[in-house]
Amino acid sequence: MNKIKWYLLFSILIVGLTSSGIIDLRDLFNYAHQDIPNYITRTNIPADNPITDGGATLGRVLFYDKGLSFNNKASCAKCHRQFEDFGDTEIISTGAVGPPKRHTMRIGFVGLSEETRAFWNERSNTIEAQSTIPIHDDKEMGFSGKFGQPDFDSLLRKMNATQYYPILFKFVFGDSVITEERMQLAMGQFLRSIRAFDTKYDTGRLAVSNELADFPNFTPQENEGKRLFNTLPKEGGAGCFQCHIPPEFGIRSDIKNNGNIGIIHGPEKFDTAITKAPSLRNLVTPSGKELGPFMHDGKHKTLSQVLDHYISLDKKGPIPNIDPRLVGPDNNIELDEGQKEAVIAFLKTLTSVDVFTGEQWSDPFVNDSLEVIPLMTGVRETLPRYASVSVFPNPSSRRIHFRLPAGYFRLKIIDVHQNTVLSKTIGYRDYVDIEHLRVGTYIIRLDQMNGPYHFISKLLKL
Ligand code: HEC
Numbered sequence: 001m002n003k004i005k006w007y008l009l010f011s012i013l014i015v016g017l018t019s020s021g022i023i024d025l026r027d028l029f030n031y032a033h034q035d036i037p038n039y040i041t042r043t044n045i046p047a048d049n050p051i052t053d054g055g056a057t058l059g060r061v062l063f064y065d066k067g068l069s070f071n072n073k074a075s076c077a078k079c080h081r082q083f084e085d086f087g088d089t090e091i092i093s094t095g096a097v098g099p100p101k102r103h104t105m106r107i108g109f110v111g112l113s114e115e116t117r118a119f120w121n122e123r124s125n126t127i128e129a130q131s132t133i134p135i136h137d138d139k140e141m142g143f144s145g146k147f148g149q150p151d152f153d154s155l156l157r158k159m160n161a162t163q164y165y166p167i168l169f170k171f172v173f174g175d176s177v178i179t180e181e182r183m184q185l186a187m188g189q190f191l192r193s194i195r196a197f198d199t200k201y202d203t204g205r206l207a208v209s210n211e212l213a214d215f216p217n218f219t220p221q222e223n224e225g226k227r228l229f230n231t232l233p234k235e236g237g238a239g240c241f242q243c244h245i246p247p248e249f250g251i252r253s254d255i256k257n258n259g260n261i262g263i264i265h266g267p268e269k270f271d272t273a274i275t276k277a278p279s280l281r282n283l284v285t286p287s288g289k290e291l292g293p294f295m296h297d298g299k300h301k302t303l304s305q306v307l308d309h310y311i312s313l314d315k316k317g318p319i320p321n322i323d324p325r326l327v328g329p330d331n332n333i334e335l336d337e338g339q340k341e342a343v344i345a346f347l348k349t350l351t352s353v354d355v356f357t358g359e360q361w362s363d364p365f366v367n368d369s370l371e372v373i374p375l376m377t378g379v380r381e382t383l384p385r386y387a388s389v390s391v392f393p394n395p396s397s398r399r400i401h402f403r404l405p406a407g408y409f410r411l412k413i414i415d416v417h418q419n420t421v422l423s424k425t426i427g428y429r430d431y432v433d434i435e436h437l438r439v440g441t442y443i444i445r446l447d448q449m450n451g452p453y454h455f456i457s458k459l460l461k462l
Pocket residue numbers: 063074075076077078079080093094095096098099100101102103104105106107110117118119120121127130131132134135139140141187191276277278
């Protein structure tokens with residue numbers, strides 16, 4: 001067996017035995033310094049809530065925590081699934097209790113638009129304000145304080161009683177107080193961090209000086225689709241760029257509806273206030289599956305039907321609150337079958353693999369549980385470059401050995417609740433028995449006695 005196979009086997013073993021996800025605050029994913037091409041300029045990241053590694057990590061935990069629903073059944077990810085661009089291919093998702101009224105929005109790339117408001121009808125002013133609304137909703141996550149459901153304060157108490165939230169809030173905000181506003185800030189950071197530029201489109205865009213030039217890595221059909229997307233109908237194009245603005249493909253902020261005014265349950269009234277769409281990036285998965293149904297009422301199962309909608313608008317008569325860019329002879333979208341297919345081929349170049357698979361956006365919980373390894377504050381690891389330290393075997397079930405620079409060390413083994421479970425003076429070639437420790441994650445702290453060296457390491461007890 002090669003190294004990777006052993007490693008995999010080993011990881012499965014550890015995860016199986018410890019039965020909980022682990023976040024190590026000393027070893028966070030990079031959210032703050034993502035690789036962003038310089039042509040990406042439209043974002044709705046507020047100046048007072050930039051993306052940080054710690055904040056987005058907390059946001060990730062909140063996003064995947066089923067404990068944020070009153071019956072521990074639904075996390076945000078129940079409806080916003082990573083493998084579906086953080087959307088849902090059911091017309092209507094079921095939450096903790098019942099379905100919401102509209103089709104779930106895909107939230108990959110939610111941070112890349114000039115539009116700062118959230119929801120299909122933009123009724124929420126910011127992503128932050130939006131992010132806790134589903135928790136209050138009696139049908140989604142159920143901390144509504146109504147119909148016999150618990151209120152938000154009881155959620156805050158529930159979070160306080162976990163191992164991980166007090167540590168995470170302290171790490172991100174300086175103290176362990178949990179508030180709704182802090183939850184919103186962290187979720188805002190996590191949601192906006194969901195973006196990656198490993199697409200065929202971005203490879204092509206990087207190779208040319210402007211959006212309108214043919215991309216060298218595109219097929220003629222994809223270049224034709226791009227040209228149609230970026231050309232006004234009166235010049236023979238499809239005019240999509242007017243509202244879904246490249247190169248981010250987020251929605252324009254000052255538009256009216258696109259003529260799709262249905263509602264999911266029945267035709268008795270119309271939903272004419274829809275002026276937001278998710279990014280047009282990631283409309284299909286990396287394997288080419290379309291992530292329909294599309295639009296707020298999930299009426300269009302395929303991209304072909306989406307295009308038919310735009311092409312047939314002129315035959316529909318007056319539509320209340322429709323955007324003027326879609327009305328009148330100058331704005332008639334006329335595409336033949338080949339042109340339709342070209343636009344769809346172009347839309348398919350906008351898919352990122354990383355967004356669907358990136359571990360930094362994946363579920364940190366294992367078996368619904370999570371442990372956070374706290375930072376040891378007040379200790380700076382000080383080891384000379386040449387000093388070699390080894391603690392082995394690690395993971396271990398019975399005994400760990402130490403090879404340390406000369407002298408005696410104070411050893412502390414600390415559990416994730418920050419309790420010292422073992423404290424002992426050891427020599428520089430020494431071992432301790434750990435058989436009696438509970439299976440799980442620990443921190444080993446070594447302070448040299450009468451010397452300058454401090455050392456911290458993670459220990460997995462099997
Ligand atoms: C029961 C399914 C469900 C759950 C659970 C859920 N959502 Fe949603 N989400 C939706 C639907 C449906 C919409 C669109 C609703 C609308 O516009 O009326 C939406 C919209 C959003 C948007 C707006 C995106 C945009 O571009 O404007 C964000 C952000 C979002 N959800 C984040 C979250 C977060 C964070 C959570 C967890 C706290 C969550 N959602 C839980 C179904 C769900």
